[in-house]
Amino acid sequence: MKVLFIGNSYTFYHEMPKLFEALCRANGKDVEVDSVTKGGRKLYENLASGDENNAKILELLKEKHYDILFLQEHSCGPILAEDRFISAVGELKSLVGADRTVLYQTWGRKTGSKTLAEHSWTSEQMFADTIASYVKCAELNGAELSRVGECFKALLAESDAELYTEDLSHPSLFGSSIAALSHYKTVFGEYPTTLEPLDLSEYAEIVKKTVESV
Numbered sequence: 512m513k514v515l516f517i518g519n520s521y522t523f524y525h526e527m528p529k530l531f532e533a534l535c536r537a538n539g540k541d542v543e544v545d546s547v548t549k550g551g552r553k554l555y556e557n558l559a560s561g562d563e564n565n566a567k568i569l570e571l572l573k574e575k576h577y578d579i580l581f582l583q584e585h586s587c588g589p590i591l592a593e594d595r596f597i598s599a600v601g602e603l604k605s606l607v608g609a610d611r612t613v614l615y616q617t618w619g620r621k622t623g624s625k626t627l628a629e630h631s632w633t634s635e636q637m638f639a640d641t642i643a644s645y646v647k648c649a650e651l652n653g654a655e656l657s658r659v660g661e662c663f664k665a666l667l668a669e670s671d672a673e674l675y676t677e678d679l680s681h682p683s684l685f686g687s688s689i690a691a692l693s694h695y696k697t698v699f700g701e702y703p704t705t706l707e708p709l710d711l712s713e714y715a716e717i718v719k720k721t722v723e724s725v
Contacts, residue, residue: 513575514544514698517568517603518583519552521617524676525687531694533708540699545571553585553592554599558606572607579698580609581657586617586680587626589644590637597648604652611655613697615690616645618660621679638664657697659690661725669721672714685711692722 512535516528528546535542547557547567557564582603588596604612619637620626627634642660649656663674663686674686682690688709695703702723711718 512578514579515577516546516581520550523548527687531691537707538703577609580607580612583615590640613655616660618663621675624679657693658725659693665721
C-alpha cells in the first residue's frame with residue numbers, strides 16, 4: 512500500500528508519517544509512505560505552477576500510484592478560509608487520483624496561544640469550528656476523515672496527557688502518536704494489535720478507548 516501525506520508542520524513534526532509507517536509495518540501491513548510538507552503551508556499553495564512542493568508532487572506521480580492520500584490544511588485555514596480549503600482538497604484529490612482520500616483533522620490551539628488572542632477565539636471555539644469545517648469538507652469532497660482533532664479534544668477532557676509542544680500549537684511526540692493511531696484506525700478500520708513503535712506509557716488504555724470511540 513502506497514500512502515502520500517501532503518501538509519505542513521502539523522504533519523512533519525516528530526516525523527509523523529514515518530511513525531504511521533512504522534506502526535503499520537509492526538502490525539504486518541505492507542505500507543510505503545511519502546510526504547510533501549512545508550512549514551506554514553496552505554493546501555492551495557501546493558497547486559501553484561512552479562511551486563517547489565507542486566513539482567515534488569508531480570514528480571512522485573510520474574513514478575507511483577497512491578492508494579491513500581492524506582491532506583492536512585493550515586491550522587487556521589478551515590476557519591479563516593473554509594471555501595478555499597474545500598476547493599483545494601477537491602483539486603488535490605483530482606490531481607493525485609489516489610484510491611482513497613483522507614483528511615487529517617487538526618485541533619484547536621491550547622489556551623494561552625497568541626493565535627487565539629489575535630482572533631479573539633477560545634481554545635474550545637477553535638476546536639469546534641475546526642472540527643466542523645473538516646467534517647463539512649470531507650462530506651463535500653467525498654473524502655474520509657481521520658478524526659485527530661476530536662481525539663485531542665476527548666483526551667484533553669479525560670486525561671492530563673500533554674498533547675502540545677511549548678508553542679501551544681504543534682503536537683508533542685505524544686500528540687503525533689495519537690495522529691498516527693487515528694490514521695491507522697481510519698485506513699484499516701481497526702485498532703492496531705501492537706503499539707510497539709509508539710510510547711504511550713500510562714495513557715495506553717484511555718488512548719485506545721478514545722481512538723476507537725470517535
